[in-house]
Amino acid sequence: MSDLFQYILSGATVGATYGLAGLGFTVIFNATEIINFAQGEFVMLGGMLAVFAIRWAGAPLPAAVLAAVLGTTTVGVAMDRLTVRPVRGRSAIALIIVTIGVSIVLRGSAMLVFGKDAFSLPAFSAGEPLSILGAALVPQSLWVGGVTLGILVGMKAYFDHTIAGKAMLACAYDRKAAALMGIHVENIVSRSFALSAMVGALGGVILAPITLTSYDVGIMLGLKGFAACILGGLGNPFGAVAGGVIMGVLESLTAGLVSSGYKDAVAFVILLLLLFLRPAGLFGRAHAERV
Amino acid sequence: MRPAGPAATLLIGATVIAVLPVLLPNEYYLTVLIVAGLNGIIALGLNLLMGYAGQISLGHAAFYGLAAYTTGILTATYHWPVPAGMAAAVALVLAVSALIAVPTLRLKGHYLAMGTLGFGLIVYIVLNEATGLTGGPSGLGGIPRLSLAGRPVTSDLAYYYVVWAAVLLCFAVAGNLVRSRLGRALRAIHTSETAAAALGIDTERTKIGVFVLSACMAAVAGTLYAHYVRFVSPGTFGFAASVQLVTMVVLGGMGSLWGGLAGAVVLTVLPEVLRALEDYDIVVYGLLLILCMMYLPGGLVEGVDRLWRLVTARRLRLAPPEDPA
Amino acid sequence: MNAKAGAFLWGEDITLHFGGVQALESVSFRVKENDLQTIIGPNGAGKTSLLNVITGVYWADRGGVFLREQPLTGLPAHAIARSGIVRTFQNLELFSTMTALENVLTGGHLLFHYGMRDWCFRTHRFRAEEAALREKAEAALAFVGLSATADTLAGNLPFGSARLLEIARALAAEPRVLLLDEPAAGLNIRETVVLGDIIRRIVDRGITVIMVEHDMDLVMRVSDRVLVLNYGKVIAEGTPAEVQRNPDVIAAYLGEV
Numbered sequence: 001m002s003d004l005f006q007y008i009l010s011g012a013t014v015g016a017t018y019g020l021a022g023l024g025f026t027v028i029f030n031a032t033e034i035i036n037f038a039q040g041e042f043v044m045l046g047g048m049l050a051v052f053a054i055r056w057a058g059a060p061l062p063a064a065v066l067a068a069v070l071g072t073t074t075v076g077v078a079m080d081r082l083t084v085r086p087v088r089g090r091s092a093i094a095l096i097i098v099t100i101g102v103s104i105v106l107r108g109s110a111m112l113v114f115g116k117d118a119f120s121l122p123a124f125s126a127g128e129p130l131s132i133l134g135a136a137l138v139p140q141s142l143w144v145g146g147v148t149l150g151i152l153v154g155m156k157a158y159f160d161h162t163i164a165g166k167a168m169l170a171c172a173y174d175r176k177a178a179a180l181m182g183i184h185v186e187n188i189v190s191r192s193f194a195l196s197a198m199v200g201a202l203g204g205v206i207l208a209p210i211t212l213t214s215y216d217v218g219i220m221l222g223l224k225g226f227a228a229c230i231l232g233g234l235g236n237p238f239g240a241v242a243g244g245v246i247m248g249v250l251e252s253l254t255a256g257l258v259s260s261g262y263k264d265a266v267a268f269v270i271l272l273l274l275l276f277l278r279p280a281g282l283f284g285r286a287h288a289e290r291v
Numbered sequence: 292m293r294p295a296g297p298a299a300t301l302l303i304g305a306t307v308i309a310v311l312p313v314l315l316p317n318e319y320y321l322t323v324l325i326v327a328g329l330n331g332i333i334a335l336g337l338n339l340l341m342g343y344a345g346q347i348s349l350g351h352a353a354f355y356g357l358a359a360y361t362t363g364i365l366t367a368t369y370h371w372p373v374p375a376g377m378a379a380a381v382a383l384v385l386a387v388s389a390l391i392a393v394p395t396l397r398l399k400g401h402y403l404a405m406g407t408l409g410f411g412l413i414v415y416i417v418l419n420e421a422t423g424l425t426g427g428p429s430g431l432g433g434i435p436r437l438s439l440a441g442r443p444v445t446s447d448l449a450y451y452y453v454v455w456a457a458v459l460l461c462f463a464v465a466g467n468l469v470r471s472r473l474g475r476a477l478r479a480i481h482t483s484e485t486a487a488a489a490l491g492i493d494t495e496r497t498k499i500g501v502f503v504l505s506a507c508m509a510a511v512a513g514t515l516y517a518h519y520v521r522f523v524s525p526g527t528f529g530f531a532a533s534v535q536l537v538t539m540v541v542l543g544g545m546g547s548l549w550g551g552l553a554g555a556v557v558l559t560v561l562p563e564v565l566r567a568l569e570d571y572d573i574v575v576y577g578l579l580l581i582l583c584m585m586y587l588p589g590g591l592v593e594g595v596d597r598l599w600r601l602v603t604a605r606r607l608r609l610a611p612p613e614d615p616a
Numbered sequence: 617m618n619a620k621a622g623a624f625l626w627g628e629d630i631t632l633h634f635g636g637v638q639a640l641e642s643v644s645f646r647v648k649e650n651d652l653q654t655i656i657g658p659n660g661a662g663k664t665s666l667l668n669v670i671t672g673v674y675w676a677d678r679g680g681v682f683l684r685e686q687p688l689t690g691l692p693a694h695a696i697a698r699s700g701i702v703r704t705f706q707n708l709e710l711f712s713t714m715t716a717l718e719n720v721l722t723g724g725h726l727l728f729h730y731g732m733r734d735w736c737f738r739t740h741r742f743r744a745e746e747a748a749l750r751e752k753a754e755a756a757l758a759f760v761g762l763s764a765t766a767d768t769l770a771g772n773l774p775f776g777s778a779r780l781l782e783i784a785r786a787l788a789a790e791p792r793v794l795l796l797d798e799p800a801a802g803l804n805i806r807e808t809v810v811l812g813d814i815i816r817r818i819v820d821r822g823i824t825v826i827m828v829e830h831d832m833d834l835v836m837r838v839s840d841r842v843l844v845l846n847y848g849k850v851i852a853e854g855t856p857a858e859v860q861r862n863p864d865v866i867a868a869y870l871g872e873v
Contacts, residue, residue: 035401086585092400093347097541098584100349100534104577112570219530223412226405261420268409268416275406276394464736471735471742472749475722479711486709489671490789491697491726546713 002134007256008249009132013141013210015248016148017043018267019241020203021225022232023155024196026240029229031168031192034095038079038103039200040222041110045072046201047213048110051119061122069201075106076197080190103218110215121208140209147206148241151199155237168192200225220264227271297466301459308455312448321447325519327559328454329512334539334551335461336508341537342545343469344501345481346396347404350411351536354384354506356528357414358513360425363434363523373438377514381507388506392499411533418525430524437518450519457515458552461508465548468504477501531573538576542583544590553591624649624824625701625793629679630669632662632848639665640676641848647793647841652815652825654835656859657845658868663828664706666845667795670826671703672696683793698726700792704782704799706828712771716762716781719770720753723788727752756784760814776807783814794818796827800834812838836860844868 021043028036049068053059059067079102087094124143129136158165170178171188179185204213204221225240228247232239247267255263312321333355340346361380365371371379395406418425425431436443437453444450468474476497479487484494517523535558543554562572587594625647632640640662647653655663668674670681672693680689688696702723711719728745735742757763760780765773770781779799786794796815800808812834819825819840829835835842835856842859844852846868852859859865 035405037404083581083585090584090588091345093341093345094584094588096347096401096404097537097580100537101577101580101584104534104580105574106577108571108574108577112574223405223408227409230405259420262416265413265416268413271409272406272413275398275402275409467735467738471746472721472725472728472730473732473735475714475718476725478714478718479722479725482711482713483709485673485693486705486711487722488693489673489697489703489705489709490723490785491694491702492722493694 003256004253005133006135007252009135009137009141011249011252012245013144013248014207014252015228015245016144016241017203017207017221017244018224018228018248019244020148020151020199021221022228022240022244023151023237024200024203025226025229026235026237027155027168027196027199028192030235031171032189034084034099035226036193036196037096037099037222038106038218039196039225040218040220041103041106042072042076042197042200043204043221043225044110044213044215044218045075045106046204047121047208047217048114048119048204048215049201050205050208051121051213052114054121061124064121065205068205069198072201072204073194073198076193077190079197080193084193085186085189103222107215107218114215116215118212118214119208120212121205123209124206138210140206144206144210147202151202152238152241155199159237164188164191223271224267227267227274230271230274297463297470300466301463304462305459308452308459312451318447321451323560323563325447325451325454327556328451328458329516330536330539330555330559331458331552332454332461332512332515333509333536334543334555335458335465335548336505337536338540338543338545338548338551339465339468339477340501340505341540342547342550343474343477343481344498346498346502347407347537348502348505348533349404349408349530349537350414350533351407351505351509352528352530352532353411353414354388354509355513355516355532356418356523356525357387358384358510359517359523359528360418360431362514363431363517364424366435366518367431367433373435373518377518380514380517381510384506384510384513385503388503389499392502396495396498396502408530408533412530415525415529418528425525428525430522432522434517434521434523436521437515454515454519457511461511462548462552469548473497473500535576538580542579542590544592546589547592550590550592557591623647623682623684624651625670625681625683625826627666627670627679627681630666630676630681631678632665632669632674632676638848640669642679643845643848643850644679645843645850645853647824647826650819650822650824651840652819652827652838653841653843654827654829654839655843655845656829656832656835657851660847661845662848663845664797665848667703667797667826667828670696671701671795697789701795702786702789702791702793703795704779704786704797706797706801708778708782710770710773710778710782710785712769714770715767716757716770716773716777716784717750717753717766719781719785720756720788721749723756723785724749724752724790726789752790753788756788757781759787759817760784761810776803779803779807780811780814783818787818791823793824793826796825796829798828798830800829800831808834 021039024039024042025035028034046068049071050064053064053067054061083098083102087098123138123140125139127139129138159169167178167183168188168191170181170183171185224247225244228244229240231243231247247270250270251263251266254266315321333351337348337351340348358380361383362376365376365379366373391410395403398406419428436445438444444453476487476492479492480494480497488494539554539558540551542558543552544550583590623646627643627645630640630643643666655666657663665674669676672688672691672695675690680687682688683699683701686699688699711722714722728749730742730745733739754763754766757766760783762777762780762784765777770778773781783796783799800811803811808831815825815827816838839856842854842856843850844859844865851864851868852862
């Protein structure tokens with residue numbers, strides 16, 4: 001029984017990161033209707049930049065975390081300005097290919113700069129694991145939960161109560177109308193990239209102390225994040241995080257109870273099932289094509 | 292100058308292919324060209340799917356791998372005759388791709404991309420984990436050689452001809468497809484599914500058809516791969532491989548059969564030429580994709596076309612201006 | 617539901633809504649064979665929605681569309697095309713990367729059915745059917761006066777020609793019923809006259825035409841019967857002269873030119 005609870009707890013912890021990756025997808029999608037294939041790399045960069053801020057610059061942990069988040073945010077904005085904006089009006093395939101290209105470049109560059117090893121980050125606070133119902137809960141998990149909740153609350157406040165946030169939603173509903181209302185759409189898009197890079201990086205940083213990080217964690221995290229946000233309903237920030245947690249738990253249970261090799265497949269099977277069986281649910285903000 | 296007709300193209304192509312080995316400095320290049328040919332077959336099929344029908348598949352290497360593994364397992368572990376193994380492999384891929392196509396092709400744009408990506412990864416994971424059957428991450432060896440009319444194909448030179456004959460065949464078939472009502476239907480679906488349906492085209496069935504065809508072409512390449520290298524491992528057929536295939540099609544130029552082929556040859560030969568770059572190749576691929584989409588969306592084919600116009604326009608400018616009609 | 621006497625293409629109690637918007641409410645109509653029936657109404661009246669229901673782009677919440685006795689409701693768009701009902705689009709949906717001729721050849725997709733074996737090996741049947749199709753396509757282009765632009769990319773055609781191309785493409789399908797969605801939109805006076813002429817010639821060939829239009833001159837000049845929609849409901853139906861005098865129609869249009 002305590003084993004089961006252990007699986008659930010560790011699954012939920014990892015799942016929070018999937019959720020934050022998914023949140024990143026959602027933010028960009030909400031502003032631009034683009035699925036950013038490089039989202040997973042933002043998560044990777046968060047962890048990796050923090051690790052190397054400590055290794056190379058000897059920075060204390062809080063500074064390293066800050067540097068990592070700021071650095072990744074910059075990358076996100078650069079990605080928008082340099083590669084996404086020039087291909088804005090084009091077909092879905094063009095955008096998909098460009099974001100895939102960026103993800104490859106980011107991953108390859110990380111490999112060249114940081115090497116192929118796996119690294120870990122020190123935990124945010126020292127302390128013995130707590131024991132809850134026979135399962136061990138490391139203090140870092142509390143950080144994961146806390147940061148995730150904090151981000152969610154912040155997001156809700158942003159989208160519901162600030163003009164900037166509402167402007168971002170407006171861009172997603174109707175770009176032209178938003179522009180006509182005086183909303184500077186291109187800035188909003190950059191901001192959405194910045195926001196989702198930030199959120200992704202935070203996800204990577206809070207998880208790195210628990211699981212190792214390396215240059216190639218991005219693909220899996222990105223895909224699982226995507227599955228999470230589809231599970232929760234594309235466009236719904238809370239849904240993305242909830243979806244991520246659910247997926248993390250399912251994955252962990254599969255690893256523990258069935259076979260650890262197939263655990264990665266769980267997310268993709270869920271993704272495919274969702275895409276195939278609940279297409280109506282995915283288009284929560286569906287708009288009919290006018291012919 | 293008008294482009295050569297299809298028959299002439301094939302003839303020229305066949306001649307070049309026949310003569311090329313004579314010009315190569317050593318046997319190693321034959322291996323490179325063999326792999327380029329295999330990639331070319333897959334790229335031709337993928338081009339029909341992406342360039343003509345306007346769909347996307349980020350998991351095509353999975354079909355390549357499924358076929359390679361199927362024929363490998365049947366011939367190495369279960370001692371099936373090679374032709375039977377190859378046929379079974381293509382049949383399996385046909386069935387799997389048809390099955391996956393039906394729900395997947397109802398998706399559009401990003402969802403389709405993600406769906407195919409997810410499928411590709413599931414196949415990769417299964418190949419890695421089903422150790423008893425597939426040999427797991429260490430792969431499966433001892434696959435017998437290809438044999439034609441009872442005689443095994445032993446030399447690289449002979450294999451080169453086999454593979455490139457297959458390339459020519461696929462090119463001819465693809466060419467005939469494009470110039471038929473099916474080809475028009477594909478291009479119609481690409482531009483406007485609504486209008487295509489309004490003219491009676493069963494868009495769903497057509498998309499599934501071209502998806503299955505392109506998967507089968509990848510399967511043919513997969514069987515040829517398995518009986519050439521005689522060893523298969525999951526790493527060859529993962530996400531990186533699928534991305535590489537998409538890059539070949541995009542870089543070569545979607546919407547032109549030459550594009551897929553050109554992209555495949557260039558991107559197979561290029562890393563050999565750029566040996567020195569080693570680990571940088573992955574970054575180079577990414578940059579190529581981005582730059583291509585931004586500046587040369589029609590790929591190499593567009594580049595060559597533009598270059599050609601530049602050259603011919605220069606010559607025209609020297610002639611006196613015509614009187615307006 | 618019983619087939620109304622003389623009704624060729626008819627609809628009964630068609631109701632459609634999107635979210636909170638009622639696009640069509642209990643719309644019934646009857647089109648006689650070989651008539652030119654025009655549907656008019658202010659913007660947002662539901663005219664294109666009705667066309668979309670007939671052609672299977674939208675599925676009505678209630679009610680049905682019938683071709684004589686054959687129900688069309690619930691059929692996918694391509695099946696409705698196979699029944700002989702073909703349409704053009706309000707916002708052109710040409711295949712812009714294909715030439716004008718190729719567009720029209722695609723229009724004739726349903727006329728021949730050679731299969732994989734035929735195109736793969738370029739059999740006699742393939743060559744014969746493609747040649748026959750080409751002849752028909754060239755005839756369709758000639759019918760609308762676009763023969764000179766056969767090899768121009770559809771995306772490069774001037775707007776007026778593009779509109780005519782869509783009609784030629786639809787004609788290549790040899791339809792029994794042709795639905796035209798605002799064919800005159802964006803055309804100048806001269807082009808509209810040419811269009812009206814072409815439409816009457818289409819009817820002369822025995823094709824039933826249903827047209828959604830705003831250009832009252834054109835409507836009154838060419839139509840056999842007119843159906844008026846407003847806010848998703850039918851408010852009048854009759855000959856052009858009858859409809860023109862109808863006080864409800866005048867009221868609906870008051871203030872709109």
